[in-house]
Amino acid sequence: MKAAFPVTAIALPLAAVLGLSVAPGPKKVHAAQAAVTWSHNVAPIVYKNCTACHHVGGSGPFSLLTYRDAQRWGTMMQQVTTSRYMPPWLPEPGHGDFQDNRRLSAADIATIKAWVAAGMPQGDAADAPKAPVYTSEWQLGPPDLILSVASPTQVPASGPDVFENFVLPANLSSTKWIRAMEIKPGSPQVVHHANVILDRTAALRRAHPADWQRGIPGMDITVDSGQNFDPDSHFLFWKPDSTALVEPDTMPWRLDPGNDLILNMHLKPTGRVEQIQARIGLYFASKPATQFPMLLQLEHDSTLDIPAGDAHFVVEDSLTLPEAVDVLAVYPHAHYLGRRMEGFAKLPGGETKWLVLVPDWDIERQAIYRLSKPLPLPKGTVLHMRYTYDNSAGNPRNPHTPAVRVRGGNNSTDEMGHLWLQVLPTENAGKDARMPLEKAWMSNRLRKDPSDPTALFNLASMDTEAGEYTEAGKLYTQALATKPNDPRVLTGLGTAQSLSGDTAAAQASFQAAVTADPNYADARFDLAKINLQRNNLAAAEAQFQTIVQLNPNDFAAQDGLGSAQLAQGKSDVAAATFDAVLKADPANFDALYNRGQIAAAASDLATAEADMVRALAVHPDADAERTLAIILASQNRFAAALPHMQAAARLAPADEETKRLLGRLQAELQR
Template identity: 55%
Template sequence: MGLVVFAGMRVAMHPPVRAADAPVIYARQIAPILYKNCTTCHHPGGAGPFSLMTYADARRWGQQMLQVTQSRYMPPWLPEPGYGDFADNRRLSDSDLKLIREWVMTGMAQGDAADVPAAPHYGETWELGPPDLILKVAKPYTLIASGTDVFRNFVLPYPLKHTRYVRAIEILPGTPQVVHHANVLIDRTASFRKAHPRDWQEGVAGMELEVDAGHTFDPDSHFLFWKPDTPVLTEPEGMPWRLDPGNDLILNMHLKPSGKLETMQAEIGLYFTDKPPEKQPMLLQLEDDRALDIPPGARDFVVQDQMKLPVDVEVLGVYPHAHYLGKDLQGYAVLPSGEKKWLVWIRNWDIDRQSVYRYRTPLRLPKGTVLYMRYTYDNSSENIHNPNNPPIRVKAGNRSVDEMGHLWLQVLPLKRAPDAPDPRYLLEQAWMENRLRKDPQDSIAIFNLAGAYLGQGKYSQAIGAYRRELAIDADNPRTLTALGVALDKAGETQQAAETYEKAIDINSDQVDARFDLGRMDLNHDDAARAEQQFRAILEQHSDDADAHSGLGLALLKEQRPDAAQPEFQRALELNPHDAAALDGSAQLAIASGDPAHAADLLESAVKQDDKDAEMREHLAMAYVQLGRFGDAATQLKAAAALTPDDPTVHSLLSQVLTTTGQLNDAIVEQQAALHLDGNDADGWNNLGVLEVKAGKTSEAREDFQHALRIAPNHAQAQANLARLQAATTGNH
């Protein structure tokens, strides 16, 4: 049997196939296969080198189509069947392969043209219609005519002045035939643009890049991976991703020279939704790039990693990634029961055909499951993808001629108990601890681990981790700002203020430090200093919604409602979902005698930030004014669960429960308040009144006396005690 070389592959030529009794024809058997599996790339203007939209096209390219399908080089699909049930599986079935083989070998008959199904339509512009926002690369880029693959990163600043949620994204690469694939990254702090101030508009070379998310944990974790056969990326229901003012999108493109100079200027189309995400996915990564040191000639160099899941998750998709030496890529999970479940297995890796693979049905993995990655590399001359001939030693790196070994998983933590920590923080902690096990000096992992501790309320561990990173990089303003947050949460307000101020001294444009210092001042009733911080931010960034809402709250605390109102209004113009601005506007509505409007605003605010106990208190007060005492009690119970050490919440809840007739529960809550603040004379008096109503006269007497020991001139306690003594005397 002869061999023919095609695009670097060795493809066996098949002997002629005996004609079937009913010959295979294009109209009824071949066209449906091509329309389903091939024409997304192979259409006029598509990424494929030729079109397969018509019978004439298919006949012209029939022999080549036979070769690449029988070898399974096309359609591009790397995962082994049976090792992960993926949506949009492009692997041709054995019966499809047989039909193509018989059709080509028996003369490629057309059949009745009337039997050809309607061809799919591929628009020349946007598949989903006009986008809500189009971002265009700043300057055209000219790709060289020949040579190795090119990896280029283009920055597209988000121009809007308010937050939006993205339900779908589409890329028009400009010259699709030279674009192999692209990734879109969200740069929350414009860190990449700031790192490349002179060349970001022309595009920055590089295969991989890291961006700085700031000092906060960002839960938005989406596979924004584009390839020519899936031009539209639509997010699952309830899982849009967020874009804030000041964010950048980075278009990371893999380009392949075509033999002539090609000029391109990519565009990204964004489609918005007004609904914020209801589900919060997260990306996890297995890797051990430090172990990548592959000697020349090594055929079976193995890199492995593993991580135990601290919570139950559903795996939504996987993205295996290596460079040219990757050969056998395995990802699997071992359940606590010992059962093995495959995540993905690629026996013959090809960087030119990499993709994200999404499961047809999410794969559920229980807490305690261990995730495994096992990648094998071939650095021999027999590896047809090896870019070096003769082979050379290859280590980890961001260039295409370096090597990588990553297995990314998009997981959705399953619903947690109301009092349990956010499972994303537990996942982040497990991931970062795994990274530090391999490299104890990994500063990114230390910083992210500290953030995971902070999110769980483990303030002392967070402080220790931030200081551990500062031992590596003492003057990092981002780390200093995050340490300030942890110190503030731990009650070390003076140290927190000094830490924020140090960050600002190092970088006067450190917005996060100023903002957090302003919020801390607000929480500690230093509204005037808070006002100074927020105004300083707005002098540099006039469209910062958070600074406008912070300034509004400071002005409100300074008893300046007329000045606060326009600040809240501006914040909501920039970001209609700004919880602080909604809360501040609601306080103004309550003060003006409009509790119904206040309740609407606060309901929206609580949806945005359901962990803010103070907003729940405000909503409860609006409900009280509306006579919705049961709803008020529900909000105060939630607030008490969030801040169990706050006596005010327990006292308010006691009052509401009294109104609804739940006297015994009201007494319990008032006792809880006094357990936290035993010097509250009003609280002891209120407890006495409740116990009088419950018929507990001796306990009530002691409560009133306790109030008077704290405040001897407490008029209400004096009157209540006198009334109680008169009543008990009269009974005798």
């Protein structure tokens, strides 16, 4: 009793200095410290933040799933969490608020530290949360479609990192909307990260006919987004602790027949030769998308020319938003010399909002950062990126000693500086709400490089879509100056010419595209179509036939073939062509409509009627309604015919012939 008195007297002022409350305070602190155990305090932190990588078969070098594991690595766990080396997390807090933020709180770090200081007690095992289970099964159950890389790839035991692109043809027969995707890259120890890119025109496969199944080297790959305006919209990214990618209900992404997925992989030698063979599982949505985000990019790679030894080389870009958007996610990207990355938005009112800040970039730790909640940015906001590169010996990740001059490019020894944003236009809904963004982005690219063929091509495509064919033709021609004989540009030019009514010029452009790339089905299809339109029927038939031989599932080409045969009076051959289409694709409107027409011409009215009814169940169409009305009326079934003729008149109000027929039908019914 006596001894206790002076001790308390000393402790009180100390407690006051430490800001502790006087009465039960010190006792409580002591009690909590004593109680730090694996089961109660540490396991929840480790299971939430570490074991996604640190499990057997995961990317981490050891498992942290059990108390024994954690005890073994405890001291090191304390070191790497205190230094924030683990878990891997690059963004600076307070500069963007991200989902699955892996940064540990100060309290979590203190808990691990206190646990190690206390001798790493286990505590009551029954108190521990259930350890998470990591399986090699598909996380969301059996996928609707599994795509596999054609054959295993060997990664050497040592040497530099390997960057490979694998083409995975989707081989669909109809459009699917993808609500979720899981990438199974093979071994997470070897595969550092992977990106899936949608190749709408199978451009990469066509460019590498001999070796696409083996894998095509390259760090960053770009493909264009196809004929119709539909820019890339989703980050399809994998890193070792990624879960399956589940999109919001309103935002599945589209996969069409003829599309390829390209799996872009960063592979790291592990010390022994490894075999990997990636798989991708796709889950179909029951409904198409109703919201259409888009990926926007800031970059200025053409200014990347970093002198050896320069520790503060800066690259900047900015882009003014032509309309209001929500920012959904960000993806900063550079290679080995990138050091500090700033992404921010200057609002029209002058306020600055951070998109992301990476104070010490490390390509090994790159990730997509999805915002905790969408960040609304008004029209007129200026997006900025400012990246600093360190090409000195002071950069521990500099691949060159001594440093060498480094320029922009795709190889891992080149540099890059991209800030990708996933944004959703908020003022308008629908796919085309993205067009002003695309226009602003492409115009920005053109400002940086007036001969940028991708920007010219995309701007030309948008002009085509807007009905400005002359302007489109000019831009395509400009693009051909840097990319002579590019089949995609030639096809675009042909489309603009065809739509402006200059079918002769269009034919020449499509022909040039086919000559440049005989495997380019789009160009061949357009050439066949323009020949059909210009009444070069035998040529059209031969061209459609070639496409069908290359891809028997190309029903549009099959329909074209049937139409070319029909136009030459070969109705039996044409009917057989349409029969074949309908066997594989029973809801093919064109085949049903055309077969119905052939049957009607042959006075097989029962078949004609059945086909038209089926065609109209696929989608409304004025011609099909009118044909069906005529088929019915020719059997004196005027009352049944009337609603179809009325529907035809409603769908094509300017059509004089329909109006005249409707009048006759009504007169007939009066009698």
